[in-house]
Amino acid sequence: MFRRKLSTTTSRLTSSLKATLQKDVNYQVTTYARPNDLCVTRGLNAKLYDDINNKEYIDFTAGIAVTALGHSNPQVSKILAEQSKKLIHSSNLYYTAESLELSAKIIEKTKQFGGQHDASRVFLCNSGTEANEAALKFAKKHGITINPKKQGLVAFQNSFHGRTMGALSVTWNAKYRTPFGDLIPHVSFLNLNDELTVLQNFIREKKDELAGLIVEPVQGEGGIFPVPEEKLIGLKQICQENDVMVIYDEIQCGLGRTGKLWAHAHLPKEAHPDIFTAAKALGNGFPIAATIVNEKVNNSLKVGDHGTTYGGNPLGCAVSKYVMDTLAKEDFLQQVQRKADLFTKRLTQIQRRFPHHIKDVRGKGLMIGAEFVEPPAELVKKARELGLLVITAGKSTVRFVPALTIEDEVIEEGLNIFEKAVESVYA
Ligand SMILES: Cc1ncc(COP(=O)(O)O)c(C=O)c1O
Known part of the structure; x- marks a missing residue:
C-alpha cells in the first residue's frame, strides 16, 4: 500500500532555504513550543522526513492521533x-x-x-x-x-x-x-x-x-x-x-x-x-x-x-x-489490537528495567501512555535526536498514538530507539 516512491525535494532545499525558514518563524504567533531543528517536509505511513535537515523519523505521534491510515496514504x-x-x-x-x-x-x-x-x-x-x-x-x-x-x-x-x-x-x-x-x-x-x-x-x-x-x-x-x-x-x-x-x-x-x-x-x-x-x-x-x-x-x-x-x-x-x-472492518480492528499488544509487551519490559523512572504503562488499543516519575521533556528530546517522535500527555506521561497501519518492524525499530533514549537519559 505504501510502496509508492515519493519524489524527493531534497535537491531544492538548500541551506539558503533553511535560513529563510528560520527567519519566517517570526511570522507566526507564539502559541507553540516547537523544536527549531525540525521542519517536516513529507511523510510515508509511520515515518516523517525532514529534507531540510536531512533526517528520517519514526513517527509515534501520527499528527496527534490523526493520520490513522498513515502519512501520504495513496488512496x-x-x-x-x-x-x-x-x-x-x-x-x-x-x-x-x-x-x-x-x-x-x-x-x-x-x-x-x-x-x-x-x-x-x-x-x-x-x-x-x-x-x-x-x-x-x-x-x-x-x-x-x-x-x-x-x-x-x-x-x-x-x-x-x-x-x-x-x-x-x-x-x-x-x-x-x-x-x-x-x-x-x-x-x-x-x-x-x-x-x-x-x-x-x-x-x-x-x-x-x-x-x-x-x-x-x-x-x-x-x-x-x-x-x-x-x-x-x-x-x-x-x-x-x-x-x-x-x-x-x-x-x-x-x-x-x-x-x-x-x-x-x-x-x-x-x-x-x-x-x-x-x-x-x-x-x-x-x-x-x-x-x-x-x-x-x-x-x-x-x-x-x-x-x-x-x-x-x-x-x-x-x-x-x-x-x-x-x-x-473486523480484520482491520483486530490488527490494531495485535499491534497494541506488541507495544504494551515491550513497554512493560522497558518499565521493568527502569522501575524507578517509569511508574505505569496503560492505555487501550493503540492509545498508550508510559507514565514517568518526572516530566519527560528531556526524554522526548533525546528520542527525537535518535530519530523517534513521541509526545507527552498530562504532566509526566509519554504518549504513543501511531498510525494504525504502522508496520510491525517499525514498531520494533521505534521502541528500540525509545529504550535507547530511556537508557541515555536515566541509566
Ligand atoms: C479528546 C479531544 N477533544 C477535542 C480535541 C480538540 O480537537 P481539535 O484540535 O481538532 O480542535 C482534541 C485534540 O487534541 C482531543 O484530543
Whole structure:
C-alpha cells in the first residue's frame, strides 16, 4: 500500500532555504513550543522526513492521533485529487452527495460495529473543538427546552475538549482556561476517581440545572486514562434518569484507535451516549469532524440553531467515506489490537528495567501512555535526536498514538530507539 516512491525535494532545499525558514518563524504567533531543528517536509505511513535537515523519523505521534491510515496514504491522495476536480465546496445551502453519503455511512457503521445503538443524525464540521461546540450547544438546547435553568455541564478532571470558548470551558487544565477570563458559566468538574455514588449524587442533586455531561472514554491529553467501564455505565444511568445528555468525546480515542470502531463500542448498550464527537482520524489529516446525536437530541433542534460554512465539504467527506470503509472492518480492528499488544509487551519490559523512572504503562488499543516519575521533556528530546517522535500527555506521561497501519518492524525499530533514549537519559 505504501510502496509508492515519493519524489524527493531534497535537491531544492538548500541551506539558503533553511535560513529563510528560520527567519519566517517570526511570522507566526507564539502559541507553540516547537523544536527549531525540525521542519517536516513529507511523510510515508509511520515515518516523517525532514529534507531540510536531512533526517528520517519514526513517527509515534501520527499528527496527534490523526493520520490513522498513515502519512501520504495513496488512496487518500487519489480521492482528494479526483474530488477536487469535481467539487471542493458549495456550502450548506444545498445538499451534496458526498455529505449525505458520509452521514449515512457514519450512522450505519456505528450501529453495525457496536457503537451508539440509537445514533440517528450527524452534524458535520471541521475540527474537534467545533464538534464539541456543537455537542455542548445541542445538549444545552435540549435542557433549556425542558426548563430554562437546565443548562449546566458536568466535565471531569484531566479532560481536554478543545480550545474554543465552549470546549475550553469544559477542559480541565487551568493553564489553558484562566488566561481568557470569563468562559461559559455553570460548568462543574468532577473527579473520575471519586466513588460512583458520589458522582451520581451530584448529578441527582443538580438535575434541574444540568443539561449535559461530557467525558472522553479514554482521556487523552490529560495523561491517557481509560475511564473504568462501570463508571461510564453508572454515569449514563443517572444521566438518563435525570434527562442529562451524555456526550462522549471520541475525538482522540475513536475511529479504531482502541481496537473497536468507537471506544464506547467496548461498553454495553445501556452506557451508549446521547451525543458523541469524532474528528482527527476522520479525515486522516484533512480537517473534518462530526457530532452524532440520537433522535431525542435532534428533536430539540430547529433550523438555524447551528451552522458552518465549510462543514461537510465534499473534499473532506470523500476522504472520510474511505476512512470509515477502511477502519470499519473486523480484520482491520483486530490488527490494531495485535499491534497494541506488541507495544504494551515491550513497554512493560522497558518499565521493568527502569522501575524507578517509569511508574505505569496503560492505555487501550493503540492509545498508550508510559507514565514517568518526572516530566519527560528531556526524554522526548533525546528520542527525537535518535530519530523517534513521541509526545507527552498530562504532566509526566509519554504518549504513543501511531498510525494504525504502522508496520510491525517499525514498531520494533521505534521502541528500540525509545529504550535507547530511556537508557541515555536515566541509566
Ligand atoms: C479528546 C479531544 N477533544 C477535542 C480535541 C480538540 O480537537 P481539535 O484540535 O481538532 O480542535 C482534541 C485534540 O487534541 C482531543 O484530543
